[in-house]
Amino acid sequence: MRSGPRFILGAAALATSALVACGLDVVGGLGPASSLGDAAVPTEPETQAPERLGDGGEAPTFDAALPGETVIDAGPVDSGPCGPALFEENFAQGLASWTHYGGVEQGVSGGNAYARLIEQGKRNRAAGLFWLPTVKATSFKASFTYYVSTPSSLSKGDGLTFTWLTSKGPQALGTNAVTGQGFGLPPGVAGHAVALDGWQNLLIGDPGAPSLSLIEIDPSRGNPGSYDWHIVKKGPYYEVDLYDAWRTIDVVVANGKASATFRFSANGPPTTLFADVDVDVDEDDDGVIALGFTAGTGGVDAMGFFVDTVRFELTNASCD
Secondary structure, X not given: OOOOOHHHHOHHHHOOOOXXXXXXXXXXXXXXXXXXXXXXXXXXXXXXXXXXXXXXXXXXXXXXXXXXXXXXXXXXXXXXXXXXXXXXXXOOOOOOOOEEEOOOEEEEEOOEEEEEEEOOOOOOOEEEEEEOOOOEOOOEEEEEEEEEEOOOOOOEEOEEEEEXXXXXXXXXXXXXXXXXXXXXXXXXXXXXXXXXXXXXXXXXXXXXXXXXXXXXXXXXXXXXXXXXXXXXXXXXXXXXXXXXXXXXXXXXXXXXXXXXXXXXXXXXXXXXXXXXXXXXXXXXOOOOOEEEEEEEOOOOEEOEEEEEEEEEEEXXXXXX
């Protein structure tokens, strides 16, 4: 069984903990990070009993990653008549086909390559990794594996997302990306995301942590992480189900509705996170202009965020 990125994680990677989204810092023109301060939360947040992911048919310690890997040439695998509609990546040949910011790097461990968004222990960081399609589409299928490494302390940060954007704003993607509870998303972008969150920020309506939520990114309401952006809230979950092993998430967006499932192992049975939830994709705009991942850490002990084995398919691509 392929191991996780242990040369980065160290012994503390075996500890389980919450993904914490507690800071609200901005990476921008004043230097590496200019702080907006940690979000204030009540000292005694609501306590909820965790629920178990899966149906009990698999042990949560089962790793979704497969032994070894066949190299997938970085880049589109189907050009189509107007541009790529299918994109597969296992990072064996680096990050050349991605737009990225915040220090995203290729990592290799035990013969397996992956993308490291944020290294464990790096505080106040914002990172993003996106594929920018050259054809118009409003529907897609996405599948990926992720790995979140956890330090042994009780206060850990922060969050990881799978994001699809319908607008990236006037600035270069990643400009002034928000750390901490902003999950590494930049201001001015619009879209949706599946967010893995481990700190219950009650002021923005977070569920108990750790959680998996569907969120709406709306620049008219403020910077990412500054308002209640939840559409669906799922959790809290047991930490061992979400962290320190490769997990698989599948997302389908079609006809203005989104669905997502979670799997412990790459070929294991899926658990539904949400199904047929309305998401606004205006047929008159540019459709989905970016698919990818973001991560953020704040001022507490930082978790590590990694992704691998990515497949994006635009299911209604056109040349318009």
